[in-house]
Amino acid sequence: MAGQQASPNPLVTGTAPDTSLNVQLHPLVLLTISDYITRRALRSQQGPVVGAIIGQQNGRNITLEHAFECKLDEQHGNVVLDGEWFQERLEQYRDVHKAPALDLVAMFTLGPVGGPQEVHLPLLRQVHELTSTEGIMLLLFHGELVDHLQGGKLPISLYKTVHEREGEQMQMKFRELSFEVETGEAEMIGVDFVAKGGGNATAVPKQETVQTAESSKKEKGKGKGKAKEKDEETNGEAVSSALSPEDEELIASLTAKANAIKMLNQRINLIRSYLETQPQSYLTDAYSNTPPPDTTNHTLLRSVNSLLSRVPLLAPPSVAHPSDGSSNTTTPSSLERAGDKERQDVHLTSLLASLTRSVSEAQSMGSKFHIVQREKQSKERGGGNFGGGGGFGGGGRPARGLGSFAEEGYFGESGGL
Known part of the structure; x- marks a missing residue:
């Protein structure tokens, strides 16, 4: 591996990487680390890069899911964590990630390809004291390998702490761990968004920014009108050059x-x-007797x-053009014939629906006509029985004879009214 030290690292055990642990590294951790390092590089900030990684540990299965940068302090020439700040921030992450419960599993920092150095030991010892947890892993990011890696390898190494006896004392050493990258649906969406937006990100050097600010101040002194017009032109160019999410x-x-x-x-x-x-x-x-070559697959x-x-099932056959110059210049393909058949089926269904509706309306009209005709015939039969005798009743009232008036006493004894 490029950049590897010639002499072995005394802090790293000479055994092969430990494969008994199933370590799953999530892309959000890599995005957080790369973002942290990129911001420091663009801002020209000095000092070490240190952060914490939280995840789950179920037996021999360990996941590294989220990461955050840490506030540092210097004590006796060593870079250590701000203990009060670190415990408060770690407790906040524990409160947020309760289901499933996440806890501190590793620390990340920059380091060489050869492995951890002496400057990393005080940091891990402090983390052990603050969290009362043994077995905190160390993730090293190798910045010198970013431009030289090929084949999808990551410029990181993962180590776990072990204690080995040297003489009469126990020394803290490191053993390299193998890991695999694991991602979920939400992380895939986030990684895809970052990958699409990364092409539009540009880094502006600090010197160029200062020169732009000074030139803008000089232009403001010359005249507000010209400066305003120039600002509008600049804003217009910026708006026109930026692409919308749809584009x-x-x-x-x-x-x-x-x-x-x-x-x-x-x-x-x-x-x-x-x-x-x-x-x-x-x-x-198909009837050739020539044997195929021996290399035929x-x-x-x-x-x-x-x-x-x-x-032929995926694409329609080629259209044949007649050579006699007739008006029929194209022959319908199988796709066109299928489309015509579908359209005919739709029109036939619509015609059947219209015919059914017309038959229903005709049946309803026949029922209404039958009812009206029956009422009319009943009225005609009633007028013929009672109104044909004339007399007083002309309006369908029954006629009354002289005998009925005599019986009711309308005539006196003399026979008059």
Whole structure:
């Protein structure tokens, strides 16, 4: 490994890395550490980088899930933690992450590739005293390896503390641990957001910022009107150069599609170049007696044949153009015929619904007409029985004869009214 010390580190045990522990490192820890180091570099801040990592420990399974930077102090020439601040901040993180319960599992800092140094020992001893916890791990970030790593390796190393007897005293040493990166859905969203926004982030040097501030002060003294116009132009350029989230998402989508098409083209060219190396008679003539070469990959040829058989299902066949110059210039493809069939089914369903509605309305009209006709016939039968005799009743009232008046006493003894 580049940058590794020639002589072995006396603080690191010579045994192989411990694989008995199942350590899972989450990307949020890496993002926090990289953000912390990047901000210090851009601000030209000096001093050590120290932080804490909280997670879970269930038996031999340990997770490193969240990290935060620590406030430092100097005592007797050694850099140590601000004990009161550290305990208060750690308790706040414990209150926030109660389900599942998280606790301090490791500390992170910068270090060489060779492993921990003597300056790291006072820090770990102080953490042991403040938390009354043994076995706090140490994560070292190797800044000199950032520009030299390949193959997806991370510039970090993880160590756990062990005590070994040297003579009559117990010495604290370190043993390297193996780890794996574990991520969840929420972390994937956060990492994706950081990856998309990282392309738009720019670092402005401090000297350039000071010069810009001084030039703006000089311009303000020349005239408010000109300065205001220049500020408006600058703001307009900044607004026009910035992309909205929708535009960034569209660009990312188009870029992904372009990469997919490019890869598909490369795969097709690779298949074509392989088929061109095969004998023509073996590929085109099914009754050819020419034996295939010994290097023929029959599994690959079967896969190519299966792929070609599925192509008509994915894309419509080519459209045939008649050569007689007739008005029918195109022949409907299978996709167009399927679309026409679907449209016909929709129109037929709509027509059946209209026909059913018309039949229902006609049936309702026939029932109403039957009721009206029956009422009309009943009225006609009533008028013929009572109104045809004339007399006093003309309006359907029954006629009364002279005998009924005589019986009721309307005529006197003399026969008059």
